[in-house]
Amino acid sequence: MEPIVKWAGGKRKLAPKIVELLKIGECTDRYVEPFLGGAAVFLHLVDEFPTNLFPMQYLLNDALKPLIDAYYAIVVDTESVISELSAIRTSYELPLEEFIDAEMQAEYRNELYYQVRRCFNSGGVNHDCHMPGTVAMRAHLAADFIFLNKSCFNGLWRISRKTGEMNVPHGKPKKLSLPSADQLREFAQLVPRQSLRCTDATGLLADCGDGDAIYADPPYDTSDDNVAEPAGSFTTYAGSFNWEDQVKLADALRGAAHRGARVVASNRATDRVIKLYDDRGFTVEHVGVRHSVGAKGDRRGIVGEILAHRGPG
Helix, strand or coil, rough: CCCCCCCCCCCCHHHHHHHHHHHHCCCCCCEEECCCCCCCCHHHHHHCCCCCCCEEEEECCCCCCHHHHHHHHHHHHHHHHHHHHHHHHHHHHHHHHHHHCCCHHHHHHHHEEEEEHHHHHHHHHCCCCCCCCCHHHHHHHHHHHHHHHEHHHHHCCCCCCCCCCCCCCCCCCCCCCCCCHHHHHHHHHCCCHHHHECCCCCHHHHHCCCCEEEEEEECCCCCCCCCCCCCCCCCCCCCCHHHHHHHHHHHHHHHHHHHCCCCEEECCHHHHHHHHHCCCCCCCCCEEEEEECCCCHHHHEEEEEEEEEEEEC
């Protein structure tokens, strides 16, 4: 199935190659994804290796709490999320005849976006989706998250470092592309609630080893000897993942491989990233992927990337 959300650097096109490199059919007990994002690789994997034929556990993690909270709500409160999202869709898609003209309709949709964003920021920052008695709030915030993700400017999810709030402007989409009720129900069936985590990736990997298949898709390295990647591109949207974090991640992935895991990592094809993984015994393959998520239209295109992979040992 297609991802529920649109995510920067999504891996739908690379998913078949990544799953092939992970060799899932060879004694895999658990699939681990420390940077889940839009979950494109996981969703491709369960299509190719359905759990009724290839039983395994999953560990699906992302440091972005609102994303994991939204996934959790979809899994445990599916029908409530569907209802909340349907209400937002109905409000946003009021027909033109309800307004004096198209300009007024556009103004209404713009104000609705910012109203939802304000409500999400006021309720979603410190909300704990696992607390009892929060079903209505959990479903409401999940629907808000999906709506904002699908209608914000160029699909970017950006958090203000100063306020901790989502601050991406309205993208004014001509057509609002929200997941259908059937898509949400299918997603809920595929994702075990106990598999979802929101924690530090390197700490998560410390417990990985024999029988694990790991795919790591961190925020990409932004250095380049020849090209300066502009702020707001898909490689820099996360903002806080620096070179020290890249090194810690590569070391953690190598450690997991030493303990018996099979590992694949993706990143931007910078000289220092290539050396980082090559020095740690990974095979590095170059791939080029077209990305459609980004702050500037003229920068959305073919980006040089690598897949670094190694087997156990």
